[in-house]
Each structure stands twice: as C-alpha cells, then as structure tokens.
Amino acid sequence: MGAVRTKRKPRAVREQQMLDAAVQLFGQRGYMAASMDEIAERAGVSKPLVYLYLNSKEDLFGACIRREATALTEAVRSKVRPDMPAERQLWEGLRAFFTHTAQHPEGWTVLHRQAHTQGEPFAAEVAAVRAEFIAFVAQLILAAARDRAAPCARGDGGPGERHVPALPEHEATGLAEALVGAAESLAAWANATPGVTAHQAAATLMNFAWAGLGNLMEGRAWSPSAA
Template identity: 70%
Template sequence: MVVVVRTTKRLPRAERERQMMDAAVQVFGRRGYRGASMDEVAELAGVSKPLVYLYLKSKEDLFTACIRREAQALTRAVRAGVRRDLPPDRQLWEGLRAFFRHTADHPDGWTVLHVQARTHGEPFAAEVAALRAELVSFVTQLTVVAARAAHRDPDLPEREVAGLAEALVGAAESLAAWANATEGVCAREAAATLMNFAWAGLDNLMAGRPWTPPADQD
C-alpha cells in the first residue's frame, strides 16, 4: 500500500529533499522508471509537482539522484559492518550480513539499483557499475589481506583473488534479489547461504589448494 505523506509546516531544504527522494525511490522501485510519474512522486511526498521540479529538475535527474543515494547508502552499510580486528572469515561474514540486511530493509532502493537502473541504459547503468566496482574492490581487499596472511606472503598479487571477489559480488546481487522475492528468507539466512558457498573456495585458495582445470583443456 502506498502511504501519502502530508505536511503542513515548512521544512528545511535538506529535509524536504530527503522526503521527496524517499517518495521517488518508492515510486521508481514499484512502478519502474517508465511507469513512474512526477505527479505520483509529488503526491506521495505531500508536495506540489512544481516543487519537485524546483528541487530535482527532471525525471532523469531525480532517478539519477535516487541511484546515487541508494548506492552510497549500501556501500556505507557494508563498510560499516566490517570490523578489521576480526578474523578473515568473520570479516567476510559481517560484510555479507550487512549487505543482505540493507537490501532487505530497503527493498525499493535495491530494486532501483539492481533492476531499474540496469535496464534503462546510460547514464543509469554507469552509476550502478560504479557501485559494483566499489563493492568488488572492497571485497577484493578483504580477501587479499586474508590470503596474504594465510600464505605469509605480503606480495601475493590481487589477481589471485580479484576474480573470486567479482564472482562473490555477483552472487550476492542475485541472492539478494531472490531473498527479497522469497517469503521467509531473512538477511542472516541469505548471508549464511553465500558464506557456505564462498568460504570453502576462499579457504582452499588461502591454503594453496586452488582447483585447476585439466591440462588438456583451454
């Protein structure tokens, strides 16, 4: 059910803009970019449509602002969830748990990032690509530190684990979409599922036991 916010007092600009952005994320997440209208955003925010245009200019600008805000919120949540004083497996677990908790708590924002922004071309897809690159870089660094410590080799190249981090982020994205669409799947369960899938591979890599393809195949 869509809840319309009615306001009767003058709000500071930042608060008013946040209110409109909250409404826009909900509308874009549930209607899609093409199905969303500035009229509905204004109604949901409890403001006039001219005020939405005054603050956020155009539908494209509004959608881009929503993507950026939700991307920043997600990366902040993941980074904040990781304590560097924990063992490597706990660091990865806490990062995954923070990711799935945030995507579960903000399903419209996740839909904007994972579905809507990716299916409407540039420049929206580029915004999501930047988010993904940041998450991959963060996961790569977590894994590199753990692998170097396990090997006692400070020069172990990032390439050894970068592909694994890329795959892990992709799996997390798909699993978050599934978890949000599947009744009864909580953030902890989703994180545990991916942790069980990923940590065995990471553990083998750190211990110097990577799986290798047959020698007679490309």
C-alpha cells in the same frame, strides 16, 4: 485572531520526502511507468515543487541512485572493522549487505535493476559503486590468503607442512567479481522468497564461497584434470 501559520519544512526534509516517494515508485513500477504526478502526490508536495528542487525526472532518478548507493555502502562499511580477521570482515559485510537490501527492497531494485535498464549515465553510477565493492572484497581475499600463507613462510607448520602459493592479485579480483555478483543475485532472490532472512542469505553465500576460498588458500585448487 489571525490564522495559525504552519511551520514550513526545511528544504532538505522535503527533498528526502520526494526521494522516498520516488524510490518507492521507481522500485515498485519501474522508471518509465512512474510519473512525476504520482511522485509528488505520494511525497505530499506539488508537482512544480518537485521540478523546482530536482529539475527533471532524470535528475530525480539520478539523485535516488546516488542516495541508495551511498546508504548501502555506508551500511556495509559501518559493520566492518579493519582489526577483524579477513573472514570475519567478509561475514559482517555480507550480513550488513543482506540486511540493508532486505530492509530497503525498493532501493535495491532501483540499484540492481532499474539503473541498468535505463542506460547511461545511470548504469555508470551503479558500476562505480559496484567496482568499489569488488575492490573491497578483493583486498579481503588477498589479506586472508596472506594470513593463511604466513605460517608456511615462517616454517611454523612443522614436519610435512605444505607450501601455499601466493594468490595472484588478478585472481583475487576475479573471485571478488564472482562473489559480488553472487551477492547481488542472492539479494534479489532473498527479497522475493518469503521466510529467507538476511542472516540465512549471508550464511548461504559464506558456505558456498568461503569454503571454496579456504581450499584455494590452502593450495587445494580445483582443476579440470583433477575432475
């Protein structure tokens, strides 16, 4: 009786195994310290096979960044429906963001820290994803501002109603930049702090940011003279 032949895994499955191993090692030890020998061993494949599929350590790292960025973007967008109020969209998006980064801490480390320290072209890939998030959040802020301003524009506020000025687009972009930056820092802190849940992290940021945005959208903007 001949030897039983084991079924070979499809290329796509092997590539995911390599990427899984690479993300773990890059996230835990850093790009420079992680070796291709270790990645191959953890993936359960030979080192030549890693090079055959993914060409080089640089290409492997780039593939990790693209996979983790795509997974994070899809996780956030899957929880945000266009028919939701803007405030709810932001809340659900933040919850999805913190849930994903908590469930994939090595992937978040690769995106948030390792990619930036290795320079181009890795930093540019992460910057493109970040810009997409900022544009997304800016549109939510503008939509919320329009929703708040609409009753005043219609004159539905009754006697003593206040005029709520329109929020300039560049200001919404600046607020979105600040919010995304805060979310990034908070995700790193939450992952390093035992007992902090994704729900708690999202609520912390909503309480910090959305309360202030609510005042701004009601025309109660802070200014140095007021202080």
